Amino acid sequence: MLQHIRLFLISMIEKIKEQEKLSLLLDPPQDQREAWNQEVLSHTAQFLNSLDHVNAYYQNEDKGAGILNYDLNDEPSPLSELLQGLKSHIEEDGINPASGGHMGYIPGGGLYPSALGDYLAAISNKYAGIFFPAPGAVRLENMLLRWMSRLMGFPETATGNLTSGGSISNLIAVVTAREASGTKAADFHRLVIYLSDQAHHSLQKSLRIAGLGEAQLRYIPLDAEFRMDSQVLKEVIKKDQEADLIPFIINASMGTTNTGTIDPIAEIATIATENKIWYHVDAAYGGFFKLLPELEKEFKGIDKADSITLDPHKCLFLPFGTGAVLIKNKKALYQAHQYTADYLQDLIDVEEEVNPSDVSPELTKHFRGLRMWLPLKLFGLNPFRAALREKLLLAQYFHKEIQKIPGFVVGPEPDLSIAIFRYIPENGDANSFNEKLIKTIQDDGRIFLSSTTLDGIFWIRVAVVIFRTHLKHLDLLLEIVKTEMPKILKS
Ligand SMILES: *Cc1c(COP(=O)(O)O)cnc(C)c1O
Secondary structure (H helix, E strand, C coil), X not given: CHXXXXXXXXXXXXXXXXXXXXXXXXXXXXXHHHHHHHHHHHHHHHHHHCCCCCCCEECCCXXXXXXXXXXXCCCCCCHHHHHHHHHHHHXXXXXXXXXXXXXCCCCXXXXXXXXXXXXXXXXXXXXXXXXXXXXXXXXXXXXXXXXXXXXXXXXXXXXXXXXXXXXXXXXXXXXXXXXXXXCCHHHHHHEEEEECCXXXXXXXXXXXXXXCCCCEEEECCECCCCCECXXXXXXXXXXXXXXXXXXEXXXXXXXXXXXXXXXXXXXXXXXXXXXXXXXXXXXXXXXXXXXXXXXXXXXXXXXXXXXXXXXXXXXXXXXXXXXXXXXCCHHHHHHHHCCCCHHHHHHCCCCCCCCXXXXXXXXXXXXXXXXXXXXXXXXXXHHHHHHHHHHHHHHHHHHXXXXXXXXXXXXXXXXXXXXXEEECCCCCCHHHHHHHHHHHHHHHCCCECEEEEECCEEEEEEECCCCCCCHHHHHHHHHHHHHHHHHHXXX
16 A cells, blocks of 8 residues: 555656756756846847848838737747847838837837836746835835835825826826715716816726716817816816816826927916815826926926826837826825725824735736836936927927928927928819828838817828937938928929
């Protein structure tokens, strides 16, 4: 009998060893790691060194479908083959967000040290969702949030979260406002949200996700420069109060996505305070311009907000996947997100640091603080200020220069780093002409721009956001426009 058990154990150990042999492949030794590192580093070096000569936009016929030949199977593949697939079917397809020529939508960043930060985060794989398993990681993320709070003039008691982007930040702000209002579902249809039609659509999306789809949206008209008209806002709130509705959130844009326009932040702050309405400032695009002291006037009143959305993957030039939200009302933030809930709320202030998982829909999360902290520490803040100032000046430069080409008109002087322009032909439909113009620029590919419609008018946008966008890119754009114009006019 004993003999039988002994044999069984031996065969079991043999089986374990056999599996271990294969599973050890998941933990390659140093020489294998070094070989891979070298291949990846030479791939990325080639990518980065070629940025000056490659397109900002590629239009391949198969639209990346070649990557489907790399579906998963049981056998291993060599790294060189996979990197080749990445290059041909992903990197050289669609928009190239690493290129300084990308000025469409709100472009991204991709600071090199952020990639190293992600590498470090993935290697140690610290569990940054909760203080206990990773106190240092949580402290680092909260330190970054406190820095952003100070930058915005928020008190030390404000809390926040490093999110995956501005949309989740807006969602966290909306559900927190919902908890703070104390409104029950039966009254959701009486809630009113004040915004302009230039507000980012992630706000409406957040309201729907937050169960507030029945709430009423009041689109406050814009003045001639696309800013929310605060006088009308005041009157509309008064009417709603008289109609027994519940003014709930005012959303102001610190830089609209369309035109980079800044709503009258301070005037709206006064209205929100007087009427005790949750004041949300969506500063996803514009927030980090606060690093520039010369913009102090534009940011006046942002410290009066109840919540602010920021997007380090926009104007702090980080790679995609990092947003932030700052919230003054810690209790409501916890009420909305902490699951182990109400009976623990007295413990909140006993904890040394806020657990990210208590203030966000996430539990396990990417330790995204490292990709933000590393570049900010390595470079210091001054190059960031210079890059932001450069972007503002480049947008102003373009706004001036494009007007020198006969037939071109522009939108208002840019508040931040987005300018809009269009061509008015002597005869024929202006909108369809500008549609042709943007198609021509996109077909050329060296510069990528996108368009928008304001009051039925088709505008082309130039959004200068990428840290690699410099004077030469704006000059190239002007040159492309000058060369292509006569061809379009003749066609
Ligand atoms: C980009 C943007 C968002 C959405 O942010 P994501 O990071 O794309 O989720 C929200 N609001 C404004 C004003 C934006 O510019």
